[in-house]
Amino acid sequence: MRHLSPLSSRSSACTRSSDGSPLRRLEESFLALATAPEPLTLPAHLVCEEPEQAALPVDQFRSRLAHPGTSPVLRKRAWCEVVGRAQRLGEPWDTVAIGLTVPVLHRILARLGRPVHLERAELEQEALVAVTAALHGVEAKGADCGRELFAAADRAVHRLVHAAHRRAAREVAPKEAGPGRFVGATDLADASAKSLEAVGGEGGDAYSALTLAVTAHVINVAEARLIARTRLEGEPMQRLATEHGVNMRELYRHRAAAEQQLAAYLRYQLREG
Known part of the structure; x- marks a missing residue:
């Protein structure tokens, strides 16, 4: 499995500004690709029925992908393209693919009943590890590979919370x-x-x-x-x-x-x- 750079320390400045949040560090890496002098882009037709421009920076692409008005057909097509690029080309498309999951990962984590002794950063890390593993294991041309990434993260964090609850129950004597x-x-x-x-x-x-x-x-x-x-x-x-x-x-x-x-x-x- 390729090493996922967003989960590593890209720079000391990035680490200092992230307050220990793996999702925040990933977001910084993702946005850096969108705001570079030559922004990384994706075809606009993947997320727009009638695009006004040929390509969108990856942050704008993510906004359109997450928009409630974007059809399921477009979402599936967009995810197939991005996951396929990540599997074929590696970085920076690994970062893009994982970065596109951030809005959904935040929603998944917000729904969890997190034990007080289980840190948010640990859950974020577990979710990202699960998404990374799934990214290089799903079928890029599958019916809904984006949902498979989210499902992998959801299973991983629920396992971690369940294990934490069981551990806490054992430790209460x-x-x-x-x-x-x-x-x-x-x-x-x-x-x-x-x-x-x-x-x-x-x-x-x-x-x-x-x-x-x-x-x-x-x-x-x-x-x-x-x-x-x-x-x-x-x-x-x-x-x-x-x-x-x-x-x-x-x-x-x-x-x-x-x-x-x-x-x-x-x-x-x-x-x-």
């Missing part, structure tokens, strides 16, 4: 000593001081619980810092990914694995205490 409950690692920043004191001792807090987990070799120092900086201090994941030179999706997965280990340790400590 009733306290044997009283009617309260302890919320696990993905909600560590919101856990009550009383519950954390049961792990960290008098004056214990989220940081001391992390320290104890490191001392017990449940997680390492780097994992504790990752959880503390993103969960407790609210730093955007993109900042850490850029700082360490790693892919943001990889960092999300690494944190999730560390949090599962941490949650199991804290539940055990509370039960034994």
Whole structure:
């Protein structure tokens, strides 16, 4: 599979201006193609019944494609052309094809019941990864290849939300000593001081619980810092990914694995205490 450049860091300026949003970074790359000295264009007849000009910059093309008045026949024809170009030619048509999905991806994400501990950036990243995989797997001349891209994104983000709900349910354990409950690692920043004191001792807090987990070799120092900086201090994941030179999706997965280990340790400590 070809590497999708919108999901990588095209430039440090782009990364800084995006606030960690994969969709925003993609949008910047897409709009750069439309506003270049020689804008990238597509045939206007693909989205207009009676076009007034031969070609449209890709941002105007997207506006026409998303317009309620554009017929399903035109939409299908437009998507077949763009997906075909992306599969045959690669960049910049990969960026164009993925960029055309942005309005629909925003609607898909807006409908989700997102758990508070699941970051919007993680959902955006998952949606884009799914669209990218589908882009190079769908039949370009298929009946409605555009809808196949949207369906792939919708399935991916719903799987992620479902997994997050299941993980949160597993991490919620009733306290044997009283009617309260302890919320696990993905909600560590919101856990009550009383519950954390049961792990960290008098004056214990989220940081001391992390320290104890490191001392017990449940997680390492780097994992504790990752959880503390993103969960407790609210730093955007993109900042850490850029700082360490790693892919943001990889960092999300690494944190999730560390949090599962941490949650199991804290539940055990509370039960034994």
